[in-house]
Amino acid sequence: MFYLGIDIGKNNHVASLIDEKGKIAFKAFSFSNTTDGAESLISKLNKFTSSISDIEIGMEATGHYWLSIYSFLVEKGFVIHVVNPIQTDGWRKGLEIRKRKTDIIDSVLIAELIRYGDFLETSLADEKTMSLRNLSRFRNYLISSIGDLKRKTICVLDQVFPEYQSVFSNIFGQTSKEILLNFSTPDDFDHISSNQLNDVLSKITLKKFATNKINQLSAISKHSFGVSFCLDSFTLQLKLLIEQINFIENQVKDIETQINALLDEINSPITTIPGIGNVSAATILGEIGDISRFSNPSKLVAYAGIDASVSQSGEYQSTNNKMSKRGSPYLRKALFSAALVASNSDPVFKAFYQKKRSEGKHHLTAIGAVSRKLCYTIHAVLKNNCAYEVRLPKTD
Structure with missing residues (x-):
């Protein structure tokens, strides 16, 4: 029986192989985090045994870098143990290996840990559950991005039209966002043509509500205390910020649709x-x-x-x-x-x-x-x- 320890890296991994008595077959074999690199590891292992049942593999769950090599080896049929780095740290201290953290030592250390069997294996989620984790975390990132964009939008709006927020309880509602895409500064509200108004209202569900809000904005725009210079640059910023918010909000909806579909399948x-x-x-x-x-x-x-x-x-x-x-x-x-x-x-x-x-x-x-x-x-x-x-x- 052989035990392979793999020390995970971003671009390259390092592997060491020991037998059931702890004798080193090879150590510090470096291979790239690519298909060719993984194939070179298989070729190296074939020199010692051609049976995958004779090899147990151990690796740490380091960031996300271990997933590719893990997926590759699972498809090949190997038995793989994924351990928490905290356990290998404890094992290292027990062996009094301090201040000498190298790829060679760690790959041998992981192989020894697997050989002794004195470890708690990290439980890996099934594919659907892992998909839920990926989607929910990405959704969290998108929601955070929307928050940043909204804060930036408020910052710009405070400079060009500080009175705008007094008209809307939520300036990021559908009606307000559509208005901001077309009218950004007090001057824009001064002389709104009927064609402009109709064009905006055609994209808004609550037309009467929108008309009232535009009338209110037109009235207060005459006495706005907003800046009167660099308006073109501010207007462009507002337009692009609102477009980004709309785009990411649609992405969030797409993610939630997929989340709902997965939850229906899991039926928890x-x-x-x-x-x-x-x-x-x-x-x-x-x-x-x-x-x-x-x-x-x-x-x-x-x-x-x-x-x-x-x-x-x-x-x-x-x-x-x-x-x-x-x-x-x-x-x-x-x-x-x-x-x-x-x-x-x-x-x-x-x-x-x-x-x-x-x-x-x-x-x-x-x-x-x-x-x-x-x-x-x-x-x-x-x-x-x-x-x-x-x-x-x-x-x-």
Whole structure:
């Protein structure tokens, strides 16, 4: 039996092979993160054994760089163990290998770790769950990008037409955005022709509402305190910013359509839990992966980073511990968002939230407690694959 350790890099990987007695067959074989590079590794292995059942492979889950070689080797039929870098760090310290981190040492170290079998394998999600994680994370990135663009739009609008925001409660609504695409400065509203007005209204659903807003903008534009220079450059910025916002918002809709389709295929009962819609469900399922990774709900709480960090020194132990925030930030954000809704809409979570508030807890602290309770519910629903049921506590 042979054990292959692969130290993952961005452009190149390094592999070392040992036998079942720990004797090194080869070490520090460098190959590129390409198809040709992966094929060269196979050729190297064939010199020692032609049977893939005689080789077990180990690699660290380093960023996203391991996915290509992992996918290649899985298709070839190899047995692959993906380990968390934290485990190899612990193994390295146990062997007293310090301040000598090299590709050679690490690849041999991983091979030894696999040979001894003293490791916990990273549980990889199935393809649909991984797709949910990819889509939900990318959606999060797009939403963040829209936020940046909106802040920039407000900054430009404050300079050219500061009174504009007094007319709309939401300047990024469909009507407002369409108006801004056509009229950006106070001067634009001074002399609007009927043809211009009709052209704009033809693209807006709420035509009467839009007409009233344009009339209001025309009235206040006469006394605007906006800048009167460089208007062409400001106008172009506003137009392009609004177009970018529209474009990315359409991308978000496309992602949500695919998320909904995947959730229909998975058919998880998680969406029966209060506060968890399709977007939150995609994030939670994608970040959790296989629920069997968590033997009890408290481990899921810790993975989300919503457990309390312990501050202790000697005989002193703090009673005012903060949230650890060690886990997945995407999962934590989704849980808090769901907890906010659940604490208002579900009788069980609402009562629990109010209980925490009555104990003098701050609103955010109470929501944190609800999110932890939500973890327990999620664990039970996914573990038993059953829908959520409202179960009010018994009263005497």
